[in-house]
Amino acid sequence: MSHSFRARFGRNSLFLRHFEERLGITVFVLALLFVSAQAVFAHEFKVGDLEIGHPWSRATPPGAKVAGGYFTVTNTGSSPDRLLSISCDISAKAELHEMGVSDGVMTMRPVTGGLEIPAGGKVALAPGGYHLMFVGLKRQPKQGEEFSATLTFEKAGTVTVDFAVEGMGEMGGMDDHAN
């Protein structure tokens, strides 16, 4: 009686030990993933007095013709600059758009004359506001990959940045590119 009990108990504690080891490895792997995700997504590019922070895009459903592009621009200089144009390989063209509410309906329109980056200021391109729009996608951006695009500023010149592609639902439900 007591002999078989001990045997069973021994097996259980062995199982528990293995379970704990596996849990430890899982936590370690998750920590590594977290660190590498930070390294990939907290990326920054510099040109002249401008810092381009974390360019990112969203994965698109099959057949989608457009994708958004988002980042921040910080101007550390003492004179304003202006984002004039964008070029890329992933789509036929890239436009600068602005979202706004017109008669209670969310609309977006191309920004004409470029986007001013004030001296000492920071402008965010984000879902629901200013954004890039990659129009005429040649392929669907996939979550986890990066694609490059070149931004041209009036004073700072051109800089090629990498857009990190995040999940389709990133930044919550504001689907500004459904058309």
Ligand SMILES: [Cu+2]
């Ligand atoms: Cu748009």
